[in-house]
Amino acid sequence: MGKKAIQFGGGNIGRGFVAEFLHEAGYEVVFIDVMDNIINSLQNSSSYEVTEISEQGESTKTITNYRAINSKTHEKDVVQEIATADVVTCAVGPNILKFIAPVIAKGIDARTVSKPLAVIACENAIGATDTLHGFIKEHTDKQRLESLYSRAQFANSAIDRIVPNQPPNSGLNVRIEKFYEWVVEKTPFGDVGHPDIPAIHWVDNLEPYIERKLFTVNTGHATTAYAGHLVEKSTIADALHDATIREAVQKVLNETAALIVAKHNISEKEQKDYVNTIITRISNPYLEDNVERVGRAPIRKVSRKERFIGPAAQLAERGLKFDALLGGLETALRFQNVPGDDESVELAKILKELSADDATTKLTGLEKEHPLYSHVLKVVEKVQKDSK
Ligand SMILES: NC(=O)c1ccc[n+]([C@@H]2O[C@H](COP(=O)([O-])OP(=O)(O)OC[C@H]3O[C@@H](n4cnc5c(N)ncnc54)[C@H](O)[C@@H]3O)[C@@H](O)[C@H]2O)c1
Numbered sequence: 001m002g003k004k005a006i007q008f009g010g011g012n013i014g015r016g017f018v019a020e021f022l023h024e025a026g027y028e029v030v031f032i033d034v035m036d037n038i039i040n041s042l043q044n045s046s047s048y049e050v051t052e053i054s055e056q057g058e059s060t061k062t063i064t065n066y067r068a069i070n071s072k073t074h075e076k077d078v079v080q081e082i083a084t085a086d087v088v089t090c091a092v093g094p095n096i097l098k099f100i101a102p103v104i105a106k107g108i109d110a111r112t113v114s115k116p117l118a119v120i121a122c123e124n125a126i127g128a129t130d131t132l133h134g135f136i137k138e139h140t141d142k143q144r145l146e147s148l149y150s151r152a153q154f155a156n157s158a159i160d161r162i163v164p165n166q167p168p169n170s171g172l173n174v175r176i177e178k179f180y181e182w183v184v185e186k187t188p189f190g191d192v193g194h195p196d197i198p199a200i201h202w203v204d205n206l207e208p209y210i211e212r213k214l215f216t217v218n219t220g221h222a223t224t225a226y227a228g229h230l231v232e233k234s235t236i237a238d239a240l241h242d243a244t245i246r247e248a249v250q251k252v253l254n255e256t257a258a259l260i261v262a263k264h265n266i267s268e269k270e271q272k273d274y275v276n277t278i279i280t281r282i283s284n285p286y287l288e289d290n291v292e293r294v295g296r297a298p299i300r301k302v303s304r305k306e307r308f309i310g311p312a313a314q315l316a317e318r319g320l321k322f323d324a325l326l327g328g329l330e331t332a333l334r335f336q337n338v339p340g341d342d343e344s345v346e347l348a349k350i351l352k353e354l355s356a357d358d359a360t361t362k363l364t365g366l367e368k369e370h371p372l373y374s375h376v377l378k379v380v381e382k383v384q385k386d387s388k
């Protein structure tokens with residue numbers, strides 16, 4: 001039998017990144033989603049195209065050998081597919097992991113094949129597979145927990161590729177940047193060995209990779225999006241044309257670079273080159289990436305381990321500068337009531353109804369005695385005052 005991968009999420013990264021590389025590695029890909037239109041389109045087609053865009057031009061790959069199942073209506077089928085698969089990946093968003101865990105737990109429980117399933121969450125979050133793993137354990141019978149690891153192995157990952165929202169009428173086809181990076185922990189696979197997916201860079205310690213990515217690409221991206229949204233820029237590239245925004249982004253990335261260099265044994269020169277590459281990537285006008293997509297879900301983005309508070313807290317602990325990150329946080333807190341973004345509505349409500357102290361704790365999860373707390377509190381107070 002050929003190799004089979006189950007991909008939760010047939011969205012931009014699911015189709016335009018994970019499935020592309022699973023397909024190239026020889027896997028049949030079974031997409032699992034809850035959106036009828038995506039499932040129907042996948043079921044009614046035998047191929048779609050991934051077009052990679054770079055300054056040098058475009059190149060197109062054709063993705064075939066896939067099926068699709070709606071987990072809302074066909075849960076039993078999903079369980080059967082997982083029971084006989086080699087790999088489960090997902091790109092559904094960090095807040096959705098708790099919803100896909102129950103069916104994955106059932107699928108793992110139903111396995112009879114001797115080789116364990118490889119589970120790799122492909123989300124923008126630190127320890128996303130650990131989070132999914134935790135939910136899967138909650139949905140596994142206590143008597144079966146001890147033997148869980150003979151049925152499945154769990155590895156965290158860091159993924160990097162800009163996939164903007166796709167133009168209407170593009171169907172399943174995806175236009176994305178050519179650059180990509182997919183880094184996955186190899187130690188969880190032990191003697192079994194990791195799956196054979198050539199696009200993956202396997203490492204023993206993921207932390208330097210995920211922190212460097214999240215606190216450079218995503219911190220820079222989010223700073224641009226929130227500042228751009230405030231002055232009504234529509235795309236990330238437009239926002240970065242604004243000298244004030246570009247300077248703010250550069251200052252934020254100087255601060256996160258100080259953390260990356262101090263913590264991860266990465267040289268200043270290497271990090272500087274990385275930052276320059278990232279600014280060039282996110283400035284790519286051909287991607288037409290809008291500020292609302294990049295700023296989406298602001299409550300997630302201002303949380304404890306995420307792109308502003310995550311690095312600022314660590315910088316504060318080390319006695320290093322974090323003022324520019326507080327500026328980025330302030331613009332993030334002003335991303336309120338954006339049409340189509342539920343978290344931006346919830347953010348406005350939290351800032352309106354809670355005291356500054358309660359809002360700071362609820363949004364950032366920072367402990368009151370943390371050296372960053374009083375600084376963030378002032379930012380929250382300022383935004384609350386301006387919102388009245
Ligand atoms: N787009 C990018 O540039 C990019 C790059 C790197 C990482 N990521 C990360 O990848 C993840 C997905 O992002 P995206 O841009 O592809 O978003 P997307 O909205 O395009 O895709 C998410 C998909 O998940 C599906 N989904 C939602 N609930 C589900 C459920 N319960 N079961 C199965 N499917 C479900 C949605 O219907 C949608 O098709 C996020 O964590 C994001 O941070 C995105």
Ligand SMILES: O=P(O)(O)OC[C@@H](O)[C@@H](O)[C@H](O)[C@H](O)CO
Pocket residue numbers: 124159160161162163217218221222293294295296297
């Ligand atoms: O996907 P999010 O909402 O966590 O963040 C938005 C963008 O910054 C993100 O999708 C980037 O495009 C991506 O992380 C690039 O690798």
